[in-house]
Amino acid sequence: MKKSVLLIASSLLVATSFAQKKELKEIKKAIEKDNFSEAERLLESNKRVALSTKKSTAEYYYLKGELGIKKALAGKNVATSLKEASEALAEARKIEKKTPAELESLTANVARLAADKGQEYYQKNDFKNAAIAFEQVYRFSPKDTLFLYNAAEYATQAKENEMALQFFLELKDLKYDGAETLYTAKNKETGLVEKSVDKNTRDMKMKTGNYTNPSQEKVPSKKGEIIRKIAYLYVEQGNKEEALKAFAFARKNYPKDPELIIQEANVHYQLGDHAKFESLMREAADLQPENPYVQYNIGVMSLQQGKPAEARKFFQKTLKLAPDNADAALNYAFTYTEEANGLVDQMNALGNTAEDIKRYNELKDNKDNLFRLAAESLNEYVKNNAKNPNKEVLENLKNIYLAINDIENYKRIKNILDKK
Template structure:
């Protein structure tokens, strides 16, 4: 009786083995026929007992599972990408343990194709502003092919675009750890069908040009992205309120790129935010030295000097901004305001004077100084009107100046220009 039971048990085990193989064959047939969903269902029936099969069957199962989920992913199931990857990796592990390599060469090819599919899907996500998903897919592609560090760089960029700042920091820190530079040669060619210039691997580019689908190959030298990465990290730290880390990041970035005016300005703005206006002023002056023809720099130097009551320095900065850009409205308004503010400062002293002969003489002296300052402020704006006659801000400020001066003729003239 015991012998019968053992025989029956052996027969049962053999039947199960045949069952797994039949289900795998059914899944292969369905996949070959383009029915990835049916293939998935058929293969799932073999999942429960697959761990008891020999290495050959296990490798076949996991390899097929990878192909099925890769096909599902290509057809729009984003969640299938990770399953496809893990399945291919499991098949490879099984073969490495058994010392056989029937599927390993095929797996390498499948993984390479899958990496490209993931990148293409990420590109579509970016186009559709699904930045979080795009970043995750690009990072997945990088893990599949760690030599392609550009995928990690683009993953960080997508995360930033999607407001996933902490995730972006993780990617940026990983870029720093692997010593990513981002420089080198970019191989480009024009797509004949679309007319768009595209960047690709050199071998691929050359083959595309040879095939006639692309033309006008160009080899462009790409600059290092190290400074950009550290700058972005600093901006993210600032966004997250981690100002100390942001300052360290700027320090690191500027050590490599001391003449990068954007880095200087970003650091200056951070010091301004932290209330260190002297450091802000110092860095703005440095930026103006690096980029002397940038009107915004001189304007901002004027603003900070104005806030610190350094009126003459503010005027020099505003006038420099106007030399570079004669139509810089804010510089015109602020330059005019420096004269008005100085004139208003004299009014305070005028109001403290009494009726003595000396006080009356002093009053008349201060009034003339005040009127002269107001007139200078008006002259700045009258000059501005020559190139910008309809600017409402300029007209309004000019009307107020003439009103304060008691110049009724000019007051009414400007009022009419305002349509009042």
């Protein structure tokens, strides 16, 4: 009785194996004939049987990968087909590391296609599909990690933050540095400068006669930038805890990177920790004193803490570095008008005695002087940006002149506004 059970089981295995081979051959035949819809139908209908053994599972995924490659090469839903192919081949390699010889040459072709398509999508500002295509270059040719980095960058531009984060985290795990020499040549047909990590590849392009202007460029390390992007993407997700962990890791490796410090400061600001924000901004200012963004933000923090005189210094520095910064000009003037408005409260609290009237006149003179200082600072901004004066600056300046009853200058500024 046991023998017959074993015999039946053995027969079933042989039959299943035979069926697997037969069906896989049919799929292969459909792919070779470019009958993609039939190949897709057969892959789907035979999936359960094909995945029943380790060997046939590898064959099944290799065939699925080959179908995706062929579809991509034929121009059928290229971005999607490339992704399907790389994912299928990745599944196959988990089981059987050695890629079939016929697929090796196809893989090289499709990597080139993915690179071309990625560039094409990029030129059309289709950053999402550019990211998908460049990711596939890396999947088909893992030595080309630059393409994974490009995929992460374009995913960020497309606001595909989850995709971008996945790519940047993978680059971090790969310890991708990005510091390298790129070999460039200009494509005569497209006019685009194409970059290769390999000098021989560039030289082969030059030999075709289709390229000009061979050159090379040094690319600095991207490690710090990758960590910054990871932290930024966590912030975008609202995952500030992971963002701060990413910054802690980055600061350990790049303690003197001012851009990193600024980004971390911004996270603390979003968390409501203004003291930490200011502390980090001051640290960044020491490292990068010529950065107007840093100077401006320290000024804003000082203003919020009720230190107008200190804020003024930082807004002055900002305007010296960036004369067109309207926000710095407005806040600089605000330090004076806010102080002047504080004197108005004191003036209104006085009585009618001779001493009160004397004090009132003193405070009024001080108030008007502060308004004049505010007007001078905004006038300086208008003078430095005469070709394109900021409307908000002009409105504030007009109101200040009205407040101090300087009608001549009020009309002058109103006239400029009316022409805008």
